[in-house]
Amino acid sequence: MVIQITNFINNVFMPTSNHIESYDPSNGQLLCKVPDSGKNECDMAIEAAAQAFKTWSMTSQMERAKILNRIADEIEKNIDELAKAESQDQGKPLSISTNFEIPRAAYNFRFFAAAILNHKNESTELPHLKSFSYTTEVPSGVAVLISPWNLPLYLLTWKIAPCIASGCTCVCKPSEFTSLTAFLLCDILLKAGLPQGVVNIVFGLGSKIGNDLVTHPEAKLISFTGGTVTGNVIRKVTANEPAKRLSLELGGKNPGIVFQDADLNKHIKAIGNSCFQNSGQICLCSSRYYVHVSRINEFLDLLVKHARGMVVGDPFDKNTNMGPVVSKQHYDKVMSYIDQAAKLGCEILCGETVDEKPAGLNSNGYYILPTVITNLEDSSPLMQEEIFGPVVCVTTFHEEDEVIERANNNRYGLAATLWTNDVGRAHRVSRALLAGTTWINCFLVRDLNMPFGGFKDSGAGREGYPYSFEFFTEKKTICVNY
Numbered sequence: 001m002v003i004q005i006t007n008f009i010n011n012v013f014m015p016t017s018n019h020i021e022s023y024d025p026s027n028g029q030l031l032c033k034v035p036d037s038g039k040n041e042c043d044m045a046i047e048a049a050a051q052a053f054k055t056w057s058m059t060s061q062m063e064r065a066k067i068l069n070r071i072a073d074e075i076e077k078n079i080d081e082l083a084k085a086e087s088q089d090q091g092k093p094l095s096i097s098t099n100f101e102i103p104r105a106a107y108n109f110r111f112f113a114a115a116i117l118n119h120k121n122e123s124t125e126l127p128h129l130k131s132f133s134y135t136t137e138v139p140s141g142v143a144v145l146i147s148p149w150n151l152p153l154y155l156l157t158w159k160i161a162p163c164i165a166s167g168c169t170c171v172c173k174p175s176e177f178t179s180l181t182a183f184l185l186c187d188i189l190l191k192a193g194l195p196q197g198v199v200n201i202v203f204g205l206g207s208k209i210g211n212d213l214v215t216h217p218e219a220k221l222i223s224f225t226g227g228t229v230t231g232n233v234i235r236k237v238t239a240n241e242p243a244k245r246l247s248l249e250l251g252g253k254n255p256g257i258v259f260q261d262a263d264l265n266k267h268i269k270a271i272g273n274s275c276f277q278n279s280g281q282i283c284l285c286s287s288r289y290y291v292h293v294s295r296i297n298e299f300l301d302l303l304v305k306h307a308r309g310m311v312v313g314d315p316f317d318k319n320t321n322m323g324p325v326v327s328k329q330h331y332d333k334v335m336s337y338i339d340q341a342a343k344l345g346c347e348i349l350c351g352e353t354v355d356e357k358p359a360g361l362n363s364n365g366y367y368i369l370p371t372v373i374t375n376l377e378d379s380s381p382l383m384q385e386e387i388f389g390p391v392v393c394v395t396t397f398h399e400e401d402e403v404i405e406r407a408n409n410n411r412y413g414l415a416a417t418l419w420t421n422d423v424g425r426a427h428r429v430s431r432a433l434l435a436g437t438t439w440i441n442c443f444l445v446r447d448l449n450m451p452f453g454g455f456k457d458s459g460a461g462r463e464g465y466p467y468s469f470e471f472f473t474e475k476k477t478i479c480v481n482y
């Protein structure tokens, strides 16, 4: 049955006359009809958020925290339904949606509920001037929250939770490729008693409704997660409105560095996850590996064995480690890089072009085998551009300084992984890398109290506590004479 998605404005489900289609990536069949919203829907949603801001911005932190916790409760009560929807819409294994992504969506609300209750401001005193000063914060207004398709509910709630905890209201625009769990969230917001207009969700094409939203004069804040190309379009179209505040979480081409003393047997599973988790469709995946020349053969043997051992298949099969990629469009993009690798004379050690697809995969699904490529120049597009699929490029290095320079020689600067037992080296190299997050001997361990964001073309601004609150509020200084 095709699911008919509707917009959610002022706590009312509003159908639209035009739709776009969204497909189940495991079989290519039509899954959802998604509203093809336009300026009219954008104006209605922003107006609803602007009206709601007048009262929501005046509510107490306690009241907001109570509602955020109720939203978390409702998500937890509905984990199975949400996880199934996420896996069907995006293609990720059900075990990942159930045990990791949907619970994290609930935790995003719990985390910012606790944070707003514990949030403190600063004060300083200048006794010789008989004065003290303190800071206070006021919510900034209506925010537009735009999210991508790779971690749909997880990333959307990572924005909604701090936004409404801060006292702002919002209009959300999920990716047109994965609208389903955002649609299910609307019911949850109603059940949790969120007042009307505080969170509005409009669905549709980024180039159409996304553009209408970010350029709307009432949209004071734009929090965007997605590709660098889109981030730059948003920078350009909002350039004449310098008062509009932008938070941009963009693409990555993250290095993984394996030093001569790495414990490869211990870490190969985490290294494999850093390459292939969510079919490599995580902005934080390490997609170019630099391996000390003394360990390259061992590393490649282990990684290829790991990749070949992954079960690629139906997201709903409990044995599946990796589902399809999200869409036909994205499948074509990832495969075009693998074709280029073959043409550039690189060596493809396993995966696409080398191994057979397992029997029983739906031939209309967008499945790509975990693919390991070697024998590449640093300047190759495969080493420089974001492929965002289950494809890892591996090369060698000799010296620490050399690998730092080569790892930094890329337009992106989102994350890195280091694999070493040398503590001094781990700290030294982490400091030198131009990356927002560096993981040492692990991957994707997230403490939401830490700043999250990218250097260079990977974005601007940081998310997390208290960084998200800084984004959604204006800070004031008040000085008192005594």
Ligand code: NAD
Pocket (backbone or CB within 6 Å): 146, 147, 148, 149, 150, 151, 155, 173, 174, 175, 176, 204, 205, 206, 207, 208, 209, 210, 211, 214, 225, 226, 227, 228, 229, 230, 231, 233, 234, 249, 250, 251, 252, 282, 283, 386, 388, 414, 454, 458, 459
């Ligand atoms: P995308 O940029 O194509 O789309 C992201 C969102 O922006 C979607 O909702 C889309 O509809 C909307 N959009 C598109 N054009 C727009 C416009 N002109 N104005 C306003 N909104 C517009 O990205 P994607 O393909 O959905 O996601 C993959 C990308 O996201 C990758 O580059 C990945 O690295 C990045 N990403 C970054 C992070 C991070 O935290 N840095 C996290 C996840 C994904």
